[in-house]
Amino acid sequence: MKLTSEPLPQESSTETVLRTISKIHSIESEAIKWVACPQNYSHAFLVARAEELVNKKIDAGEPLAYFLKGQLYFEEGWYEDALLQFEQSKDTDFQSMYQLGVMYYDGLGTPPDPKKGVEYMKKIVSSDSPKARHLKFAAAYNLGRAYWEGCGTEILEKEAERYPLLTGHLCYAATDF
Numbered sequence: 360m361k362l363t364s365e366p367l368p369q370e371s372s373t374e375t376v377l378r379t380i381s382k383i384h385s386i387e388s389e390a391i392k393w394v395a396c397p398q399n400y401s402h403a404f405l406v407a408r409a410e411e412l413v414n415k416k417i418d419a420g421e422p423l424a425y426f427l428k429g430q431l432y433f434e435e436g437w438y439e440d441a442l443l444q445f446e447q448s449k450d451t452d453f454q455s456m457y458q459l460g461v462m463y464y465d466g467l468g469t470p471p472d473p474k475k476g477v478e479y480m481k482k483i484v485s486s487d488s489p490k491a492r493h494l495k496f497a498a499a500y501n502l503g504r505a506y507w508e509g510c511g512t513e514i515l516e517k518e519a520e521r522y523p524l525l526t527g528h529l530c531y532a533a534t535d536f
Contacts, residue, residue, distance in 0.1 A: 406435060422448070426455045433458060438468025453483055453491040457498060464501075464511060473511025477502065 409431055416424035429444030442462055445455040456479050464476025467534055483491050483498040505511045506518040 366431050376512070390435050392449070406431070422451060423454075429455060429458065433462075433467075438462065438467075442468040449479075453486065453488065455492050457483055457494045460501070473505065475511075477511035480505070509522075 373510030391403050410428065413424055413428040413431065417428065425448035429441045431447075432438070432441035434446060442459070444461045445462070448455040449459055460476045460483070462476075463472045463479065465471065480502045481499040483494050484502060486495075501522070503518070506515045514516075
């Protein structure tokens with residue numbers, strides 16, 4: 360088989376991807392208007408924009424919106440605000456429950472309450488909901504560490520060994536907890 364090639368275009372374009380996108384979409388479109396302005400790429404602007412979009416989702420009643428807003432705040436290090444958002448959806452969203460477990464266990468945005476953190480992890484591990492499935496391994500691993508260290512619970516070696524084995528991990532490594 361003989362390889363063939365096509366000549367590269369001779370004209371190079373200085374047009375950015377963002378300008379191309381803004382040409383494709385109407386300038387009047389509110390959803391994309393902010394993209395065309397390069398000064399809008401500051402971290403503060405992007406965080407404010409993300410918060411604005413998530414608030415619209417909350418107003419529309421989207422179930423994951425409180426988690427997304429809480430995660431935004433968590434990643435920004437605004438733990439008190441993140442805690443409030445996760446509390447809003449902990450009863451309907453396992454991701455919020457998991458984050459609350461980590462925050463209470465480690466004392467992020469709240470005084471440390473390892474017992475409460477352990478309780479949240481237990482709820483996730485014992486849940487039959489398919490929405491908790493992707494969190495079960497991390498929650499079980501964290502429970503194993505809690506039982507091993509005796510933080511939030513008494514030291515129980517059998518439980519400490521059982522939970523990491525549920526996750527398929529045979530050694531203790533760094534984790535969220």
